[in-house]
Amino acid sequence: MKRTHSCGALRDTDINGEAILFGWVQNRRDHGGCIFIDLRDRDGVTQVVFDPERTPAEAFKQAERARSEWVLGIRGNVKDRGTKDDGTSLRNPRLATGDVELIAQEVTVFNKAETPPFEIEDHIKTNEDKRLEYRYLDLRRPKLQRNLIMRSKLNHETRSYFHDNAFLEVETPFLVKYTPGGARNFLVPSRLYPSHFYALAESPQLYKQMLMVAGYERYFQIVRCFRDEDLRIDRQPEFTQIDVEMSFINQDDLFKMIEGLVFRLWKEVLGIDLKQWYPDGTFPRLKFEDSMRRFGNDKPDMRFGLEHVDLTELVVAHKGGGIGMLEPMAQKFADGTYRKDLPEEICKAMVVPNGHGFSRKDIDGLEKYVNGMGAKGLARAKVEGDDGAWVQSPLAKMVTDEFRLAVNEATGAKDGDLILFQFGNEARVHAVMANLRIHLGKLLKLIPESGSAGHWNLLWVVDPPLFEREDGGWAAAHHVFTRPHDECVELLETDPGKVLCHRYDLVLNGFEIGGGSIRLHDPEVQKKVFSAIGLSDEEAQEKFGFLLDALTYGAPPHGGIAIGMDRIAMLAAETESIRDVIAFPKTQRANCLLTQAPTLVTPEQLLEVHLKTIDPS
RNA sequence: GCGGUGGUAGUUAAGUUGGUUAUAACGCCGGCCUGUCACGCCGGAGGCCGCGGGUUCGAGUCCCGUCCGCCGCGCCA
Numbered sequence: 001m002k003r004t005h006s007c008g009a010l011r012d013t014d015i016n017g018e019a020i021l022f023g024w025v026q027n028r029r030d031h032g033g034c035i036f037i038d039l040r041d042r043d044g045v046t047q048v049v050f051d052p053e054r055t056p057a058e059a060f061k062q063a064e065r066a067r068s069e070w071v072l073g074i075r076g077n078v079k080d081r082g083t084k085d086d087g088t089s090l091r092n093p094r095l096a097t098g099d100v101e102l103i104a105q106e107v108t109v110f111n112k113a114e115t116p117p118f119e120i121e122d123h124i125k126t127n128e129d130k131r132l133e134y135r136y137l138d139l140r141r142p143k144l145q146r147n148l149i150m151r152s153k154l155n156h157e158t159r160s161y162f163h164d165n166a167f168l169e170v171e172t173p174f175l176v177k178y179t180p181g182g183a184r185n186f187l188v189p190s191r192l193y194p195s196h197f198y199a200l201a202e203s204p205q206l207y208k209q210m211l212m213v214a215g216y217e218r219y220f221q222i223v224r225c226f227r228d229e230d231l232r233i234d235r236q237p238e239f240t241q242i243d244v245e246m247s248f249i250n251q252d253d254l255f256k257m258i259e260g261l262v263f264r265l266w267k268e269v270l271g272i273d274l275k276q277w278y279p280d281g282t283f284p285r286l287k288f289e290d291s292m293r294r295f296g297n298d299k300p301d302m303r304f305g306l307e308h309v310d311l312t313e314l315v316v317a318h319k320g321g322g323i324g325m326l327e328p329m330a331q332k333f334a335d336g337t338y339r340k341d342l343p344e345e346i347c348k349a350m351v352v353p354n355g356h357g358f359s360r361k362d363i364d365g366l367e368k369y370v371n372g373m374g375a376k377g378l379a380r381a382k383v384e385g386d387d388g389a390w391v392q393s394p395l396a397k398m399v400t401d402e403f404r405l406a407v408n409e410a411t412g413a414k415d416g417d418l419i420l421f422q423f424g425n426e427a428r429v430h431a432v433m434a435n436l437r438i439h440l441g442k443l444l445k446l447i448p449e450s451g452s453a454g455h456w457n458l459l460w461v462v463d464p465p466l467f468e469r470e471d472g473g474w475a476a477a478h479h480v481f482t483r484p485h486d487e488c489v490e491l492l493e494t495d496p497g498k499v500l501c502h503r504y505d506l507v508l509n510g511f512e513i514g515g516g517s518i519r520l521h522d523p524e525v526q527k528k529v530f531s532a533i534g535l536s537d538e539e540a541q542e543k544f545g546f547l548l549d550a551l552t553y554g555a556p557p558h559g560g561i562a563i564g565m566d567r568i569a570m571l572a573a574e575t576e577s578i579r580d581v582i583a584f585p586k587t588q589r590a591n592c593l594l595t596q597a598p599t600l601v602t603p604e605q606l607l608e609v610h611l612k613t614i615d616p617s
Numbered sequence: 618g619c620g621g622u623g624g625u626a627g628u629u630a631a632g633u634u635g636g637u638u639a640u641a642a643c644g645c646c647g648g649c650c651u652g653u654c655a656c657g658c659c660g661g662a663g664g665c666c667g668c669g670g671g672u673u674c675g676a677g678u679c680c681c682g683u684c685c686g687c688c689g690c691g692c693c694a
Contacts, residue, residue: 027654027655030656031650033652034651034653068645095654124655130628
């Protein structure tokens with residue numbers, strides 16, 4: 001018996017022909033006379049009819065015995081589904097093959113099946129641990145099959161696009177030298193060198209730069225990366241990047257190349273023309289500083305408003321505006337402890353239009369939410385009447401009229417609106433307000449809980465600072481080979497916090513789907529960067545010596561980007577978890593419920609790699 | 618590391634102030650049924666209530682510990 005069609009192939013044009021289908025029993029409906037079996041493969045489902053008047057007795061007996069998930073081969077005649085006696089059609093418009101059915105003539109049972117722990121259907125609700133334990137069954141579900149088929153197309157189009165644009169696909173090592181700083185590495189003990197370890201590559205970053213030095217000019221790779229950090233709904237310990245690096249280009253050239261890729265993927269894989277939103281083929285650019293000010297993070301979801309308003313200057317001008325909690329902060333700006341251009345503390349507000357609909361209980365719920373984010377509370381005020389009075393607000397009794405009116409004006413809040421405030425540590429306020437904005441966006445149904453709702457908002461976030469605060473000093477906010485803006489180079493020594501750099505993130509509907517930079521290839525500037533973060537020449541040499549050496553042998557100007565394939569697939573599949581686009585994902589505690597990895601190993605295995613383990617208790 | 622939430626039949630869930638034999642739906646098994654397509658009807662089997670301790674005459678329910686799933690914070694250059 002040889003298969004002639006997939007289970008999703010038959011159409012009314014095949015009527016009166018013969019077909020042989022192989023697949024799994026999706027469903028069996030026994031009517032005492034007729035038996036219907038829905039046969040499923042990765043391509044679809046076809047209804048097979050066992051009719052005592054048209055099906056040989058031997059095949060009919062097989063249908064009586066068959067059960068869910070048995071693997072069958074069925075030869076039969078393709079027939080129109082016809083009509084009922086009253087003339088209504090028996091065709092099933094919900095099925096791609098619903099115009100036809102297969103009248104079984106011969107059945108081969110390739111395999112029987114245990115009753116699966118859950119049904120192989122999209123609509124069945126099963127907890128994720130069970131799904132992961134029986135992942136090979138979960139993966140039979142049409143939804144997951146669609147996701148992985150789509151992901152395969154993303155891979156294919158990505159390769160095709162880069163080959164069309166003269167890129168070379170080059171593989172790089174997974175077993176690499178441990179590099180301190182950044183993400184935690186997985187360690188792999190060396191058998192040949194006692195006490196020595198490889199690290200699993202957290203990305204091919206340094207290798208792709210060396211490929212540029214080697215003159216390969218255009219490199220890409222769809223590559224697995226490993227990071228031993230705690231997991232999230234969009235993070236796995238091993239994940240896939242589209243890794244890209246180009247020589248002799250500037251930021252605009254790189255953007256153009258990646259924009260072309262995203263346009264192509266959406267067109268070819270999803271059938272969506274992004275030109276309807278981005279007619280000139282480019283994505284908008286938003287300065288990091290503006291993104292932080294308006295949205296509180298560097299990956300804003302701009303499908304909706306609820307923008308933040310920075311009130312720090314007002315707080316300072318009004319010396320706290322009568323609100324005791326704001327006074328220490330105002331004082332520190334006044335006496336010069338805090339710089340206005342690099343504030344350590346800020347005050348932000350967000351206006352909920354017509355927020356009077358929020359009850360005390362609703363707002364307490366919001367406060368509970370932000371407290372979970374590390375906030376100390378949620379100051380709020382409902383604006384009422386033509387004079388903009390604040391009501392239902394703990395601030396109302398303290399606030400001066402001048403400050404209240406100034407805040408109303410700055411935020412644009414008017415009668416019926418609700419203002420929410422956060423103040424304190426800059427990073428904390430941004431983070432809390434950014435999360436609160438998303439939370440409210442979903443609560444107010446400005447964006448869906450998950451998914452695009454048919455709206456793809458793409459942008460570049462550009463020009464972030466090169467350094468971030470750390471323990472009173474400065475640390476590299478990105479990798480240390482990020483090129484500062486030329487006009488900022490002298491600030492490296494005088495005012496590192498003000499140095500901006502050629503780093504960029506690609507953002508889609510509030511998810512960072514890619515990030516990269518133009519690299520630093522001038523050894524003099526590189527030294528100044530190391531110096532600013534307190535890294536000595538020796539330390540730099542120890543950590544990155546091989547790349548620093550490489551850069552001295554004629555490095556071309558170069559830059560690149562890494563794009564998160566899992567996140568793109570997740571967003572494109574309109575699913576809320578990265579696990580739905582990965583065939584064999586791990587749990588949030590990085591367990592594999594299917595194989596039980598990680599496991600203990602025997603003393604002999606440990607001895608071979610020269611390790612002793614310590615009982616954590 | 619921290620916070621939240623959950624773990625009861627194969628699966629998904631309900632289970633009241635602690636109180637008789639722990640429910641339901643789907644699935645499974647058997648019977649009936651010739652047009653269903655998440656078929657329908659009748660019947661049946663199926664339980665370490667995550668695990669370990671404690672309180673109590675009595676624990677699915679209360680307390681302590683622990684393991685696991687999920688969500689978030691920290692972390693992720």
